Amino acid sequence: MKEQQHHPPFWAQRFIEWYCKPELAEDLIGDLNEYFERNVQTIGPFRAKLIYIIDALKFLRSYTIQRPKFANLFINWIMIRSYIKTAGRNVMRNKLFSSINIVGLAISMSVGLLLIAFVLDLHSYDRFHKNGERIYRITNILTSNNEQSSKFASTSIKTGRLIRQKVTGIEDVTIVRDFSQDAKVGDNILPVKGYWAEPSLFRIFTFPMLEGNQDKALKDPYSIVLTETTARKLFGNESALGKAIQFDTLTYQVTGVMKDVPFFSHINFEALVSLSTAEQLNKSDRNFEKWTNMGLNYVYLLLSQNTNMAAIQSQLNVIAKEENLAQENSRIQLELLPLYEIVVGENLRDMRGSVQVHMPPVMLWILGGLALVVILSACFNYTNLSIARAMRRFKEVGIRKAIGAGKSQIRQQFLTEAILISLASLILSFFIFLVLRPQLIDLAPEMQRTVKLEITSSMIVTFVIFSVTVGVIAGFMPAIFFSKISAINALRNVSSVKVYKHITLRRALVVIQYTFTLIFITTTAIGYVQYKNILAFDLGFNTENILNINMQGNKPDALLKELSEIPEVTALSRSLIITSVGNAWGGYMKYKDSHDSVLVLTNNVDENYLTLHDYKLIAGGNFMAHPTTTAAASEVIVNQQVLKRFNIANNNSEEAIGEEITFSNAQGHGRKMTIVGVMKDFHYGKVNNLIEPVAFMPWTPEDRTIINAKIKSTDMLATMAKIESTWKKIDRIHPFQAEFYEEAIEDAYSEFSSMIKIIGFLSFLAISIASMGLFGMVVFTTETRLKEISIRKVMGASSSNLIYLLSRDFLLLLSISALIALPVTYFFFKNVILTNFPYHTPVQIAELFVGLLTVLFIAFIMIGSQTMKAARSNPAKILKSE
Amino acid sequence: MKGTNLGEFEELVLLTVVALMEEAYSVAICDELSNLTGRSIKLGVVHAVLNRLEEKGLVKSELGEATKTRGGKRKRFYQLTIPGKAALVHAKSMRDQLWDRIPLLVWEKV
Structure with missing residues (x-):
């Protein structure tokens, strides 16, 4: 008898019923059942089930599949029109909830629209070539x-x-x-x-x-x-x-x-x-x-x-x-x-x-993931509010079922409603998209060069498909939930239906929503603080008020002479490149061992460069000779890392002076050079690079030039105009190219600032959406518990008691979210992001909690205002209305 | 449709339908064929062939009584139709003619 307990997989059977012509389905399933029973006896239930599933798939053939009937489509269309009508009425009846849903979905979808437009633009690159x-x-x-x-x-x-x-x-x-x-x-x-x-x-x-x-x-x-x-x-x-x-x-x-x-x-x-x-x-x-x-x-x-x-x-x-x-x-x-x-x-x-225009796919996936989180958050709102308010619609569903609606029809109805709301949101979000578009394009100069985000027909089609998908995601859970209601229960007595059965689901959704919101906002806070720290980082030399002027191929002498006559310019020097902003120049250095060559980063600077930038010399002195060709340059100033790497003079800076090294790069092979100075380590690369061996060599007239001008001025704009007019005397063709050192550093980390702006914006959206959802839930709970509150009040509960009672639940959920989100963000930064920055400052508690406090504050205002309203209401009025 | 011409497997299935008389339904046909040929015949193949034969009008089918086995699903029993019979007879006679043409002498030399 024991064998009889095994049944073929139910869903496989359903699957056959779904695709198979009705006249063939019965005996086909019967045959498979017979085989199944036989297989259970011979090869055991597990493999029998497996074979059943495989067979169910194998019978999916041209002669078994049923054709869709035209009549069905027609009836569907009539029904869909009716669904649209009821959905419309329902939207109008609950204006608060509808607007929470529509606005939330619209805000989140606008992010999706931007991303879609962005991706479509990137994918339209180079498509005009015929081959x-x-x-x-x-x-x-x-x-x-x-x-x-x-x-x-x-x-x-x-x-x-x-x-x-x-x-x-x-x-x-x-x-x-x-x-x-x-x-x-x-x-x-x-x-x-x-x-x-x-x-x-x-x-x-x-x-x-x-x-x-x-x-x-x-x-x-x-x-x-x-x-x-x-x-x-x-x-x-x-x-x-x-x-x-x-x-x-x-x-x-x-x-x-x-x-x-x-x-x-x-x-x-x-x-x-x-x-x-x-x-x-x-x-x-x-x-x-x-x-x-x-x-x-x-x-x-x-x-x-x-x-x-x-x-x-x-x-x-x-x-x-x-x-x-x-x-x-x-x-x-x-x-x-x-x-x-x-x-x-x-x-x-x-x-x-x-x-070059370029975008690694990983970046798109990350952005897509972030957008998805925001969109899901809005979908959760919809799901939560629909299910929470289910009681009001039980009767409607009950009657529909009683007069013959099947499960699938109820499902269709609620999906149609969700899709309708999401299409309404699409219109709103399209306007938000139009507002946000120029912001996104202006976010970084690379953006302007990369995308136009112009509206095309394929973009509109993608938008609509996207919006319908969002509608399906949002309406999926409510549709399933309502389709499962039994007609008898729904019509008999509303209160007997287990509304609170789904309370765990709703709570879980709220927790997920707030966890992501908190992760977003905390990431923004930590990222911002770290970014500011990077900008203020002590590079090992001074960058204050130094204007770097790119000579663009001109000889620097004439401009130097002109600049030195401007009183606001206090010091001048020449260099080949600007360091610490990601530029690099270099070559291979050898010491005594001719097989041991090391890549050393270099900059060619003149004798004023070190003093102008406050480089700290540990031993030796500045460049003495003024070579006119690169080949003639024989002096070199190295940093401590060079001594350490080659173990020159046992790492003793004083004794390293006068030692000879060989240097090779594109300008010359095997040049002998003498160490004339040793400087303290500084950050040649960006802050995310470790300090490596660096050498300064004399600047020669053969090199391209950047003039470093130290400026002391009370009226920066006037000074800049003066310098620019000087430039025009020297070079009338090329526009003046100059940037303050600190701006250059800011530019060098502009990708971080764009990233923080994007995540900051998303976290703002996430907070707004989550707060709106929370608001809806609070309004709903207080409404349904109005009588309870009144009775408690009559019995002598104080306002603060009631606020505690009503907000307890939400605060608990928020705490759970915080317990998940904060450690996750902390360890994510500590172990993933900040490991790329060897010189970072540790994450502070303040940054971790600023997000939580903001969220709590907003939540508190919303919960407080609603519960206060309920707690202050006159119990006599409410209880009388029964 | 290729008229009443029978493929080899179609012919086998058709013959089995006749041979099983009242008990000719897909699983039984499949079992019978497996026993006869010694290889395992897949249900899917038999099912497809029966369906095709019915389309050609060589067999007709009706659902039997519901039983407790098979998950309560009814069996579909197949019966030979007159065109089906004609097709079988035609196939047999074609073969017989060919057999008759082979002289005994040639046969024994191989």
Whole structure:
């Protein structure tokens, strides 16, 4: 008899009933049942069930599936209209709850809309190329000196050449190389950024030509193709074709005018110059075509119709292997990157720094997760309020069921209602979206370059789908809940129905909601404090009131002379780069052991630099010689880390003076240099980098220059204007580029500030939504307990007793949330985020609790105001109304 | 539809339906075939074939009485129709003709 207790899985049976034609279903299920009974006997209940499920799926065939009936759809439509009508009435009847739901959903959905618009924009990049699916870019993976390998978006010209010669299965290859010079037409001078490029560029990419021949335009040396806008800037309304442009001392001929590069293109340029020119100019430079010269060139491939990536990849591997044989201490691997994965894809290094539009998918997932939390919070509100207020609608559901509504129809009704509310919210949230859009775009300069967030038809469709999804999520629980009500119970006596059965669910939802809200707000608080600490961080030198002026290729002497005459400028120095904001320069240093070479970060500075920035010298002195070429520079000032790393003079700073080291970088190999000074360690990199070996070398007139001007002024604006007018005397073409050191540091951490702004905004939304939900719940509870309150009052309870009674529950839930949220946030920061910042300040208690206090305060006001109202009401009036 | 031409498996199923007489329902047919051929015949296959045969009009079916086994579900019993019979006879006679054509001498040489 025991075997009879086993039943086939119920849901599998339901599944067959759902998909199978009714006339076939009965005997089919019967057959499966018979097999099941047999299998239970022979191979045991577990495997029998498994087989049953598999069979249920296997019978899903064309001849068993029932076709949807037209009549059903028609009846559904009539019913849906009725649902819409009742939903509308219900919305109007409970204005408070409806507005809480609609506003909450609208606020949260606007975040979703922004994210959708953002993602859609990112995914529309490069889609205008006709052959886009077959275009790939070469990625270089460089491993040097057994360090960790890093991936570069750029590659060498040689790579492009070798691919053209050796690789089969590709239709075309094109090499582009960065180009940036000042164009001169008559008196008109315009800085032009673009690429050295080959004719094949036009065959691979879709850049329509307005004038000129696409196939020949980039063939001959000294040809240039302008975009429409550039052509207009240089030549006005005249036709540019055939005209001459001067770059430096050379004359180029305009061989074509093309349409402007679309906004959503990962490559962007103002002009294209024939690569054959660059080849002629660099004829004598052996480095130009070197395998390792990979800083400025990009290679794109167009694969043939039916070749696959793997076939090309193996050919690339062969090329790389051959070329690497000749390399001593570096290896380069080649890899293909699909065009559509350039913008949203892996993080690649690029010499052009932040110019590139790029978004790692991980970032999108994080933002999506955060938005989802906010949206779910609003959905929880809906669920909570609907279920809490279920009592009022029991009779309606009971009657519907009594006159023949099935479970699925009740479900449909409540889902329709939720979807309707969420569509109403969509309209509101669309307006919020329009308001927030410019804020988001202005959040960071990168944003302006990356996205437009313009409304397109596909965006609208996505919005509507999104809103319906949100409606389904919000209405799912109430729909299930109401469909389970039995008609008899609902009609017999409302109070006998177990309304409080679902109280645990509601409590759980509130706890989840508040936990996330608290995590958000605490994260904002901690993040903000840490960010401020980073900005105020003691870098080991002084950055106060120092203006860094980028010479942009001009010789600094003239400007230095002019600046020294301005009284507000108290000190001046020259340097190659600005440190501590993420810039780096460097080379390999060796001490006595010729096999031990170490990457040392450097900056080239003049003799005034150290005093101007208050660097602390531990031993030795400043630079004495004034070398005029890099090769002649022989003095070096190092930090303590260098001594430690090489163990120079047993780490004794005084004795290290006069020691000799060898230094190699791009400017020269194996230069002998003498240590003339040792400075205290300072932060050369950003605060998230450890202090590493650093050396200062003398600045020479060969170097690019940044002038550091210490300014002491009461009227900063006037001083700046004075300096800018001085700049105009020196360079009339390039706009003045100067920034205070402290601003530069702020910019360097701008991603943190944008992140804090985003999370701060989300936490504000989360608080508002959670508070609205809480408010709704409080209003509901006090309303339903009004009689109880009145009786208690008559019996002699004081107002404070009553407030305690009513708020006890909510406060308990909030405490549970706090107990979860605060430790989670604390450990998240301590063990995940702040481990990336070796010099961080520990998280303080104050930051942890400021969020909790805010939330508690808001909750208290809402609970207090409602319960006060209830507690103050006249019990006689309420009890009389029965 | 390919008319009354029978596939090999269809023919087997059809014959089993006849052979089982009053007890011809899917599981029984499946068991019978499994015993006969010595390999396990999947229910899904038999079910699909029976369905196809019914569509072609070679068998007809009706639901039996409800029983306590099978979770209370009724069985569907199959019966041969006149076109079904014709198809079987046709298939048999076609085979017989071919058999008759083979001279005994050739047969024994193989």
